[in-house]
Amino acid sequence: MPPSPIRKLVPYAESAKKKGIKVFHLNIGQPDIETPPSILDAVRNADIRVLEYSHSAGNESYRRKLVQYYKTVGIDVTHEQILVTTGGSEAIMFGFFTCLNPGDEVIIPEPFYANYNGFAVAAGIKVIPITSTIDTGFALPAMMEFEKVITPKTKAIIVCSPNNPTGYLYSRQEMEDLKTICLKHDLYLFSDEAYREFSYSGKSISAMHLDGMEEHVILMDTVSKRYSACGARLGAFVTKNKKVYDAAMKFAQARLSPPGLAQILGEAAIDLPSSYFDEPKAEYLSRRDLLVKRLNAMPGVFCPKPGGAFYAMAQLPIDDSDKFCQWLLESFSYIKRTVMLAPATGFYGTPGLGKKEVRLAYVLNLNDLNDAMDCLEKALQEYPGKIQIKTAINENATV
Amino acid sequence: MPPSPIRKLVPYAESAKKKGIKVFHLNIGQPDIETPPSILDAVRNADIRVLEYSHSAGNESYRRKLVQYYKTVGIDVTHEQILVTTGGSEAIMFGFFTCLNPGDEVIIPEPFYANYNGFAVAAGIKVIPITSTIDTGFALPAMMEFEKVITPKTKAIIVCSPNNPTGYLYSRQEMEDLKTICLKHDLYLFSDEAYREFSYSGKSISAMHLDGMEEHVILMDTVSKRYSACGARLGAFVTKNKKVYDAAMKFAQARLSPPGLAQILGEAAIDLPSSYFDEPKAEYLSRRDLLVKRLNAMPGVFCPKPGGAFYAMAQLPIDDSDKFCQWLLESFSYIKRTVMLAPATGFYGTPGLGKKEVRLAYVLNLNDLNDAMDCLEKALQEYPGKIQIKTAINENATV
Numbered sequence: 010m011p012p013s014p015i016r017k018l019v020p021y022a023e024s025a026k027k028k029g030i031k032v033f034h035l036n037i038g039q040p041d042i043e044t045p046p047s048i049l050d051a052v053r054n055a056d057i058r059v060l061e062y063s064h065s066a067g068n069e070s071y072r073r074k075l076v077q078y079y080k081t082v083g084i085d086v087t088h089e090q091i092l093v094t095t096g097g098s099e100a101i102m103f104g105f106f107t108c109l110n111p112g113d114e115v116i117i118p119e120p121f122y123a124n125y126n127g128f129a130v131a132a133g134i135k136v137i138p139i140t141s142t143i144d145t146g147f148a149l150p151a152m153m154e155f156e157k158v159i160t161p162k163t164k165a166i167i168v169c170s171p172n173n174p175t176g177y178l179y180s181r182q183e184m185e186d187l188k189t190i191c192l193k194h195d196l197y198l199f200s201d202e203a204y205r206e207f208s209y210s211g212k213s214i215s216a217m218h219l220d221g222m223e224e225h226v227i228l229m230d231t232v233s234k235r236y237s238a239c240g241a242r243l244g245a246f247v248t249k250n251k252k253v254y255d256a257a258m259k260f261a262q263a264r265l266s267p268p269g270l271a272q273i274l275g276e277a278a279i280d281l282p283s284s285y286f287d288e289p290k291a292e293y294l295s296r297r298d299l300l301v302k303r304l305n306a307m308p309g310v311f312c313p314k315p316g317g318a319f320y321a322m323a324q325l326p327i328d329d330s331d332k333f334c335q336w337l338l339e340s341f342s343y344i345k346r347t348v349m350l351a352p353a354t355g356f357y358g359t360p361g362l363g364k365k366e367v368r369l370a371y372v373l374n375l376n377d378l379n380d381a382m383d384c385l386e387k388a389l390q391e392y393p394g395k396i397q398i399k400t401a402i403n404e405n406a407t408v
Numbered sequence: 409m410p411p412s413p414i415r416k417l418v419p420y421a422e423s424a425k426k427k428g429i430k431v432f433h434l435n436i437g438q439p440d441i442e443t444p445p446s447i448l449d450a451v452r453n454a455d456i457r458v459l460e461y462s463h464s465a466g467n468e469s470y471r472r473k474l475v476q477y478y479k480t481v482g483i484d485v486t487h488e489q490i491l492v493t494t495g496g497s498e499a500i501m502f503g504f505f506t507c508l509n510p511g512d513e514v515i516i517p518e519p520f521y522a523n524y525n526g527f528a529v530a531a532g533i534k535v536i537p538i539t540s541t542i543d544t545g546f547a548l549p550a551m552m553e554f555e556k557v558i559t560p561k562t563k564a565i566i567v568c569s570p571n572n573p574t575g576y577l578y579s580r581q582e583m584e585d586l587k588t589i590c591l592k593h594d595l596y597l598f599s600d601e602a603y604r605e606f607s608y609s610g611k612s613i614s615a616m617h618l619d620g621m622e623e624h625v626i627l628m629d630t631v632s633k634r635y636s637a638c639g640a641r642l643g644a645f646v647t648k649n650k651k652v653y654d655a656a657m658k659f660a661q662a663r664l665s666p667p668g669l670a671q672i673l674g675e676a677a678i679d680l681p682s683s684y685f686d687e688p689k690a691e692y693l694s695r696r697d698l699l700v701k702r703l704n705a706m707p708g709v710f711c712p713k714p715g716g717a718f719y720a721m722a723q724l725p726i727d728d729s730d731k732f733c734q735w736l737l738e739s740f741s742y743i744k745r746t747v748m749l750a751p752a753t754g755f756y757g758t759p760g761l762g763k764k765e766v767r768l769a770y771v772l773n774l775n776d777l778n779d780a781m782d783c784l785e786k787a788l789q790e791y792p793g794k795i796q797i798k799t800a801i802n803e804n805a806t807v
Contacts (some may be wrong), residue, residue, distance in 0.1 A: 016464065016661055037461075044459045052669060053452040060443045060639040062436075065415070089687025098663040111510055111532050133510050133532050240668025242458040242494065246683050262415055263526025264497040269639025270451060270669040274459075284709075381754065 020269045021338035022349050030342045033381035034371045036321065036349040038173065042237040042289045051277030052270055062266040063269050064263040067093020067245075071272045074279040082205060082284060084228070090249050090259055093267045093275075097203050097231030097244040101125065103257040104165075104227050104284030105132035108197045112294060113353040115199070118150055120322065120356030120363060122173045122201065137163070143324050143366065147175035155190050168192060168216070169201035171208055174356045174368040175322050176315020178274035178298075181214050188219045197253075198222060201229045206286045209294050210316035223249040232271075232318075236278045237289070241271035261370065274322075293319050296371040296378055303382035304369075305390060309397065321369050322353060328394035330354055330367050336392060343387040346380065420737035422750050426776055429741045432780035434768045435733075435748040437572065437718065441545065441636040441688045450676030451669055456649075462665040466492020466644075467655060470671045473678040474644060475616030480682060481604060483616040483646075484626070491645040491656055492666045492674075496602050496630030499645040500524065502656040503564075503626050504531035507596045513561045514598070517549055519721065519755030519762060521572045521600065536562070542723050542765065545712035546574035554589050564596035570603040570612060573755045573767040574721050575696075575714020580613050580744050587618045597621060600628045602714040605685045608693050609715035612801070622648040631670075633718075635677045636688070640670035692718050695770040702781035703768075706788055708796070720768050721752060727793035730755055735791060742786040 022032050048155075066072065072088035079086050094100040109115060111133030118126060129136045139154045141147040155166070168187060170179035179187075191198045200216030216226045231244035246256050261267075290386035297314070300321055304312035309326030327333045330352035337347050351370075353363030371378060389395060421431050467472065471487035478485050493499040500523075508514060510532030516524060518537035529536045538553045540546040540678050554565070567586055569578035578586075590597045599615030615625045622804070630643035660666075698721055703711035708725030726732045729751035736746050750769075752762030770777060788794060 033428045039460055041458060043457055049456055049459070058442055058450055059440060060448070060637045061438055062638045095667070099775070106530050124662045124664070127659060131505050131659060131662070132530070144528060238459045239461045240665065240666065242667045262528060263523045264501075265495065266639065266641065268494070268667040269668060270673070271667060274669070325642065357663075374635070 018183065018338060018349065025338045025342070025347060029345060031346045032338065033348045033371065033373060033377055033382060033384065036351045037047050038233060038234065038318065039238045039376065040240060040289075040372045042292065045281055045285065047266055047280065047281065048117050048238070048274045048277040052273050055273045057075065060269055062258065063266040063272060065266055066258060067091070067201075067244060067267050068272050068276070071276045075275050078279045079217075079247075084215055085292070086217070086247055090247055090254060092246040092254065092261055093272065093372060094244040094246050094261075094285055095264075095267050096233065097201065097229055099267075100125065100127070100229040100231070100244045100246040101199070101201070102128050102131065103260050103269045104197075104199050104229060105129065105134055105218050106258045106260050107253055108227065109134045109164045111201040112162065113164045114160060115165045116155060116158060117166055117167045117385050119358050119359065120353055120366075120368075121167070121175050122169060122354045122359070123401060126358075127168060135162070136358050140362065141175070141177070143311065143313060143322060146315075147172065147177040147322065149179060149186065152186055152190055159194050163194065163196060165197035165199055167199040167201065167204070171203065171204040171213060171315070171317025172320075173318055174320050174351070174353070176318045176320045178208055178210055178316030179214060180211075184214045184216065184219060187216075188222050191222065191225050196225065196364065199229060200226060203229075203231045203234050204318035206235050207290055207293055207316040209290075209297065213317060217247070225250070227253065232278060236281070238278075240275060241274055242268055243271040243275045258337070267326060270379075293371065296373075297321065297376060299375055299378055300369060300371050301383070303379070303386075307386050310389070322366055322369065323369060324365050325367060325389065326396050327365060327389070327392060328396055329364050332394055333392060334367065337388055341388050341391065343384045344385050348381045348384045348388070417733055417737060417748065420734055424737045424741070424746060426739055427742065428744060430745045431737070432467065432745065432747045432772060432776055432783065434780055435750045435774065436761065437633065437769045437771065438638055439633060439636045439688075439718065439771045440773065442693065443636050444677065444680055444684065446680065447635060447637070447673045447676040451672050454672045454735050459668055462671060464660040464665055464670050466490070466666050467671050467675070470675045473675050477678045478616075478646075481614065483614055485646055485648065486617070489648055489653060491653065491660055492671065492721050493643040493645050493660075494663075494666050495641040496600065496628050496643040496665075497527070497633065499628040499630070499643045500598070500600070500658050502645045503596075503628060504533055505596050505659050506527065506652055506655040507626070508533045508563045510602065511561060512563045513559060514564045514566055515554060515557060515562060516566045516757065518757050519546070519573050519752055519765075519767075520757070521568060522754045524566060526758075534561070535757050539756075539758060540574070540576070541680070541763065542710065542712060542721060543549065545625045545714075546571065546576040548578060548585065551589055553587055558593050562595060564598055566598040567615070568600035568602070568609055570714070570716025571719075572603065572717055573719050573750070573752070575607055575717045575719045577607055578613060579610075579713030583615065583618060586615075587621050590621065590624050595624065596709065598628060599625060602628075602630045602633050603717035605634050606689055606692055606718060607716040608696065610687075612716060616646070624649070626652065629795070630675060631674050635680075637673060637677075640673055641667055642674045644669040692770065694774060695772075698774055698777055699701065699768060699781070702778070702785075706785050709788070718770050720770065721765050722768060723764050723790065724766060725795050726764060726788070726791060727795055728763050731793055732791060733766065734762050735793075736787055740787050742783045745783050747780045747783045749786070
C-alpha cells in the first residue's frame with residue numbers, strides 16, 4: 010500500500026513552517042472557496058432529537074433531491090439508482106468491490122488520481138495504466154493503447170473528466186471512443202465526475218450521457234468540490250445496472266449508513282440557485298489563466314491549459330520532481346516564502362514517469378497564487394538539479 | 409456477499425405498516441435515547457467558513473480529547489495511537505485490510521455481529537466461527553475450541569464485549585484467556601467495544617487493559633451507541649502497534665478524512681459530565697429487566713440475562729426463526745400491532761445454527777417494550793410452526 014503522494018511531503022512543510030516560512034499550498038485539492046453559508050445553516054437549523062442511522066442508500070429525501078440535481082446536468086436517473094456514499098472515495102471502493110474480483114484488472118489513463126491505487130490494494134485488484142502525455146495536454150490515449158492491454162481479466166476502465174490531476178476535459182468524441190471500447194469488450198466504465206461544474210473549455214460530458222451504456226456505467230460523484238464541502242464526506246454511487254446497484258447495496262448495508270449531518274447539507278445544496286456556480290467558476294477560471302500564463306513565461310516550463318477542474322500539470326526543467334518538491338520545502342525560501350507542489354510521479358502507474366512534472370492545484374486567491382509563482386520562478390533559478398529542456402512545445406496550445 | 413440479516417425483513421415491515429399495523433422495532437440497534445442536545449449544539453455553533461478535509465487521522469484536537477476520554481475508562485493511549493474513522497465500521501475494515509492478507513483467517517465467537525461478514529468479503533478473508541451457546545449465556549468458548557481451529561492462516565480473533573448480538577459481558581478471566589491464546593499464536597486481538605458504557609453486571613474489561621498485548625490489540629470504537637449518535641458515523645481505530653497504525657494510516661489517507669461535522673460533535677461529547685451515562689444506563693437496565701422477565705415468563709422461551717449492551721438473545725419454541733420473523737410481519741397482528749425481531753441465523757457463521765433463536769434490541773421505552781412483549785406472547789401461541797422445547801434450563805441464571 011503506497012503512501013499518499015500528496016501527503017507524504019507534509020512533514021517537510023511542517024518543518025518549513027516551524028522555521029517561520031510561509032508555505033503556499035498548491036499541493037492538495039482543498040478549495041479555499043467559501044462553503045455556501047445556506048447549506049451550513051441547514052445543518053444548524055435541523056431539528057434533530059436522535060441522530061439516527063439513515064437508510065443505507067442515504068435518506069430517500071436526499072436521493073430524490075439528487076434526482077433533480079442530476080436532471081439539471083442532463084443525467085436522467087431515479088432515486089433507486091443512487092446510493093449515497095461517504096465521499097467520492099467510498100463510491101470508488103464500492104465500484105471496485107462490486108464489479109471486480111481479486112486479481113481482476115482496471116485500466117486507467119495515467120497520470121491519475123493517486124488514491125485509486127489505495128482502493129485497488131484494498132480490493133486486491135490490479136491497476137493497468139496507459140499513458141497520456143503532456144504534449145497533447147493529456148488527451149485520452151489512442152484506442153489502440155487500450156486494445157493492447159485488455160486481457161480476459163480486464164473488467165473496467167476508470168475515467169475522470171474534468172481530470173484530476175491534469176485538468177483535461179474529455180471531448181464528446183473521446184467519451185464515445187470509451188463507449189465503443191467498453192461495449193466491444195464488455196467493460197464497466199467508472200466515471201469519476203467530481204469536477205463536473207468546473208468546465209471551462211466546453212461542457213463536461215458525463216458517462217451517463219452515453220446511450221446504450223446503461224448496464225456499463227457507474228458514476229462516482231461527490232459534493233466535495235462542487236460546494237467546497239470536502240470535509241462533509243458525501244458522495245454518490247450512481248448506476249442504472251440493477252445487479253451492480255444491488256451488490257453495492259450489500260456493502261452499503263455492511264457499513265450501515267452514510268454520514269447523517271452531511272446529508273442535511275447535501276440536500277440543502279440542491280436548493281442553491283444554478284447561478285451559484287458562476288462565481289466560483291469565474292474565480293477558478295481567472296486563477297487558471299494567471300497560473301498558466303505565469304508558468305509558461307518561466308524558462309523551460311510548459312503547462313498546457315487545462316479545460317476544467319482546478320489542477321494543472323506543468324513540465325519543469327528539473328532532474329526529479331520528488332527531489333525538487335522536497336527541496337522547495339527543506340532548502341528553499343524567497344522572502345520567507347515557499348511553495349508546496351505535488352510531484353507528478355505519484356500520479357503515474359508506470360515507474361519512472363512524471364519525474365519532470367508537478368501538479369499544481371489552483372486553490373489560492375489570485376494574489377497568493379501570483380506570490381507562489383514568484384517563489385517557483387526563483388526556485389527554478391536556484392535549484393541545483395535544474396536541467397535544460399531541449400524540446401520546443403507550443404506554449405499556447407489550448408487543450 | 410450476504411445481505412444484512414437485520415435489514416432483509418425491511419420490505420415485510422413496510423408492507424405491514426401499509427396495512428395499518430404498528431411495528432415495534434426490536435430488530436435493529438438504533439437507540440431511541442435522545443442525542444445529547446449540547447453535542448448537536450456544538451455543531452450548530454461551529455464557526456465554519458470552509459468545510460475542509462480534516463487530517464486523515466482526524467482532527468488533532470479531537471484525538472487529544474479522545475485521549476482524555478480513554479483515560480476515564482482506564483485506557484492509556486496517545487493521540488498518535490488514535491485514528492478517527494467513519495463509524496466503527498471503518499475501524500473494522502481498516503483492521504481487516506491492515507492485519508490480514510486475502511485468504512487469511514479470523515476467528516470469531518458466534519453468534520457475532522453480522523456485518524463482520526461483509527467486511528471479510530471486502531477484504532477477501534475467511535471468518536472461522538467457534539460456537540458459544542445460549543445455555544452458558546454465550547460465554548467465551550473454551551480455549552480448546554480456539555486451539556482446534558487455529559491454522560498458519562489464522563491472523564486474528566475478534567471479540568466484542570459487551571457483545572452484540574448476545575449482550576454477554578466478557579469477564580476479566582475470559583479476556584486474560586484471549587490474551588494467552590493471542591500471545592501463544594501471535595494473533596491480533598480486534599476488540600469491538602462499541603457498548604463499553606452499557607455494562608450492568610460489572611465493569612467492561614477493555615482489551616487495552618491487558619498488559620503485554622500492546623503489539624496485538626486493535627481497539628475498534630464508535631460514538632454511535634455511547635452518545636446515541638449512530639447517524640454521525642464517527643468511530644476510532646486505536647492501537648499501540650506502530651506498524652499497524654502506519655499501515656492503517658495509508659488506507660485512511662486514501663479515503664482522505666473522516667466526516668468533519670461529526671468530529672465537532674464527537675469533540676463536544678467528551679465534555680459531557682461522566683454522570684451523563686447514568687440516565688441512559690439506568691433506562692437500558694430497566695428495559696433489560698422487563699424484557700428478560702417477560703420473555704422467561706413465556707412458555708418454552710429462554711432468555712439469559714445479558715450483562716451489557718442493549719441486546720438479548722432468546723430461544724423460542726419455534727421451527728425456524730427466519731420463517732417466524734417473516735410470519736410476524738406478514739401474517740400476524742395483535743390489536744393492530746406486531747413486532748420485528750432479528751432471526752439469530754444471520755449472526756451465526758455455522759449453517760443451521762440459530763434457528764430457534766432471535767435477537768431483541770431493547771431500544772424502545774418500557775411501555776412500548778411491554779406492548780411488544782404482549783405481541784410476542786400472542787404470536788407464540790398462534791404461530792403455526794411452534795414446537796415443544798424439551799430441555800429445561802434454569803431461567804434465572806445470570807450471566
